[in-house]
Amino acid sequence: MSPSVRKALPVLAAAAVLSAVPAVLGGSPYQMRIATLMLVLASYAVAFNVLFGHTNQLFLCVGALASLGGYGSVLLVRDLHVFPLAAVGVAAVLSAGVGGFLSYVSVRRGFGVLFVGIVTLAVSLMLHNLLLGLREVTNGETGIVTRGLGVGLAEDPYRAYYTLLAVLVASLWAYRWLFSSPHGVALHALSEDEVSAELSGIDVTRYKVACATASSGLVGLVGALYADLNGFISPSVYTVGHVDIPVLIALLLGGMRTLLGPLVGAVLFSAVDELVRPFGQLTVLAYGVLLVVLFLVFRQGAVPLVQGALSHRLRPAFRPAGLAGGASRAEVGGGGPEAGR
Amino acid sequence: MGVVLDGLVLGLQLALLSVGIVFVYGLGGVLNLAHGQVAVLGGLATALMLQARQHPVLSGVVGVLAAGLAALLLDRSLLQAAYRRRGEERLLLALILTLGASFALDGLFTLRFPNVALSLRLTNPSVEVLGVTVRTASLAVGALSLATFGLLLAFLKGTRLGKAVRCIIQNEAGALLCGVDVEQARTVTLFASGALAGVAALGQGFFSYLGPDMGPEFTILSLIVAVVGGVRSLAGTFLASLLLGVVNAALSYWVGTYLTWIALLAVAVATLLVRPEGLLAYWP
Numbered sequence: 001m002s003p004s005v006r007k008a009l010p011v012l013a014a015a016a017v018l019s020a021v022p023a024v025l026g027g028s029p030y031q032m033r034i035a036t037l038m039l040v041l042a043s044y045a046v047a048f049n050v051l052f053g054h055t056n057q058l059f060l061c062v063g064a065l066a067s068l069g070g071y072g073s074v075l076l077v078r079d080l081h082v083f084p085l086a087a088v089g090v091a092a093v094l095s096a097g098v099g100g101f102l103s104y105v106s107v108r109r110g111f112g113v114l115f116v117g118i119v120t121l122a123v124s125l126m127l128h129n130l131l132l133g134l135r136e137v138t139n140g141e142t143g144i145v146t147r148g149l150g151v152g153l154a155e156d157p158y159r160a161y162y163t164l165l166a167v168l169v170a171s172l173w174a175y176r177w178l179f180s181s182p183h184g185v186a187l188h189a190l191s192e193d194e195v196s197a198e199l200s201g202i203d204v205t206r207y208k209v210a211c212a213t214a215s216s217g218l219v220g221l222v223g224a225l226y227a228d229l230n231g232f233i234s235p236s237v238y239t240v241g242h243v244d245i246p247v248l249i250a251l252l253l254g255g256m257r258t259l260l261g262p263l264v265g266a267v268l269f270s271a272v273d274e275l276v277r278p279f280g281q282l283t284v285l286a287y288g289v290l291l292v293v294l295f296l297v298f299r300q301g302a303v304p305l306v307q308g309a310l311s312h313r314l315r316p317a318f319r320p321a322g323l324a325g326g327a328s329r330a331e332v333g334g335g336g337p338e339a340g341r
Numbered sequence: 342m343g344v345v346l347d348g349l350v351l352g353l354q355l356a357l358l359s360v361g362i363v364f365v366y367g368l369g370g371v372l373n374l375a376h377g378q379v380a381v382l383g384g385l386a387t388a389l390m391l392q393a394r395q396h397p398v399l400s401g402v403v404g405v406l407a408a409g410l411a412a413l414l415l416d417r418s419l420l421q422a423a424y425r426r427r428g429e430e431r432l433l434l435a436l437i438l439t440l441g442a443s444f445a446l447d448g449l450f451t452l453r454f455p456n457v458a459l460s461l462r463l464t465n466p467s468v469e470v471l472g473v474t475v476r477t478a479s480l481a482v483g484a485l486s487l488a489t490f491g492l493l494l495a496f497l498k499g500t501r502l503g504k505a506v507r508c509i510i511q512n513e514a515g516a517l518l519c520g521v522d523v524e525q526a527r528t529v530t531l532f533a534s535g536a537l538a539g540v541a542a543l544g545q546g547f548f549s550y551l552g553p554d555m556g557p558e559f560t561i562l563s564l565i566v567a568v569v570g571g572v573r574s575l576a577g578t579f580l581a582s583l584l585l586g587v588v589n590a591a592l593s594y595w596v597g598t599y600l601t602w603i604a605l606l607a608v609a610v611a612t613l614l615v616r617p618e619g620l621l622a623y624w625p
Contacts, residue, residue, distance in 0.1 A: 133599030285448025291441030
């Protein structure tokens with residue numbers, strides 16, 4: 001097996017398994033919807049993994065960036081009669097720009113993880129109130145019915161599923177490529193210690209801003225597709241509690257700084273969410289408890305755990321994202337220089 | 342005139358709410374994102390006591406104590422894990438843990454007490470002071486807040502323990518070297534932060550009403566005040582609260598709720614960008 005094929009193997013395997021899901025579900029619209037929403041969550045988590053896991057940027061505005069994508073694309077089509085596919089692209093670019101700008105400002109002002117969290121949370125709330133307040137444009141809390149304003153994902157569950165799957169697989173592929181390139185080593189170094197990374201000639205600002213821009217673009221794109229497949233958007237579907245917290249939990253469940261962690265976490269989270277959903281407000285309680293428990297006792301996540309158990313049976317090829325596949329910071333730090341050679 | 346007065350009273354109430362988040366940050370280096378939920382817990386406890394036909398004053402005291410104990414419990418359980426770390430790690434761990442706790446509490450309140458709300462009605466809706474008609478509730482909340490602040494200042498300036506608390510906020514390592522009992526000071530501060538938030542919740546009950554879902558709003562408000570006032574300064578917190586209270590009341594009156602929220606958040610973000618240490622950080 002050539003090295004490039006071996007590198008791509010986890011992504012291909014995940015794509016193959018996920019492509020078979022609709023056939024297994026047998027076309028039940030409800031289950032198809034759950035599966036599609038799981039892909040949406042997984043894509044957000046891939047972006048958040050790069051933001052928080054690899055570049056230490058606690059962006060508590062994933063939902064807000066997604067809402068920029070969603071509202072941006074819908075309003076472009078509805079009010080400016082832009083071609084739907086182009087509108088989705090423009091909205092993703094808008095979201096990328098805003099994310100990149102937030103990152104640039106934070107890096108320039110030297111904000112630590114806490115301040116980035118506060119600023120992005122404040123931006124999220126501002127945007128939320130803006131969407132609520134601009135009632136003439138956004139219909140406020142009532143929201144907008146997006147049927148006929150998108151690329152037609154609401155009408156066909158299969159189309160929705162495979163479109164989101166394509167986006168997810170493409171983003172996993174890009175992640176895999178990034179972390180097996182020299183840039184991966186640089187990102188690794190800066191996630192360990194930014195000052196040392198800067199001193200060894202890595203342009204920390206550029207890497208952080210570039211990662212934030214790309215991740216925000218992905219979030220915006222998925223947010224726009226979500227607006228389409230959901231058939232309806234309102235400010236409340238993009239709140240911190242509806243997007244950011246599930247994304248954070250999913251990433252912690254699956255494992256930060258791993259290739260498949262976001263996907264595995266999204267699967268696990270969707271399963272838990274389905275279990276508690278019938279109990280209404282219990283979901284909020286469950287999210288909170290999950291977050292606390294995960295962060296206290298399960299910070300490494302499922303993927304590194306399984307990897308650890310299988311490591312002497314499988315070849316290193318199956319470790320997600322080569323350089324980034326370590327279970328803990330200490331382990332990664334130990335393996336870093338060797339792997340970089 | 343009425344708007345300014347309302348704003349000042351609202352500011353006093355904000356100060357009560359925020360002083361806890363500021364002190365806990367100054368003392369323990371952790372940002373308690375479940376602070377608003379602690380306040381709501383106090384308010385709900387009072388409301389439940391009132392429902393059980395207990396004496397109003399007793400109910401209020403129980404509510405305040407319940408909020409204090411809740412904050413203390415949070416400190417003794419979740420935050421212990423954070424205290425074992427230092428610097429950025431501690432901040433991040435505490436941030437995520439209290440975020441989780443805030444969601445858990447929010448879920449619990451709306452699940453268990455969906456219809457419990459605290460609304461304290463006074464016998465006279467309004468009185469005339471110096472020719473201006475004032476809501477009795479405003480006077481009550483103002484008096485309550487000022488009295489509580491008096492107590493807080495007396496504690497901080499007048500007692501040994503209060504001195505110790507101020508000491509630790511200035512320099513934790515230095516305080517430890519001088520033999521200050523950090524653990525004890527932390528316990529007292531956490532309890533006080535919760536109790537003060539509980540008083541603020543009672544104030545909210547006087548003003549309009551307090552529902553089980555208002556935790557996030559309280560947390561965000563106190564966060565904004567802490568950011569604008571500077572997270573290590575009591576005077577800063579106090580002035581920022583009054584300022585934001587007046588701005589809040591005036592804007593709500595003229596431009597509506599959504600724009601008010603945007604303006605308050607924008608002030609916080611602008612402060613972080615221009616003066617990350619807080620507008621009034623270098624005041625005593």
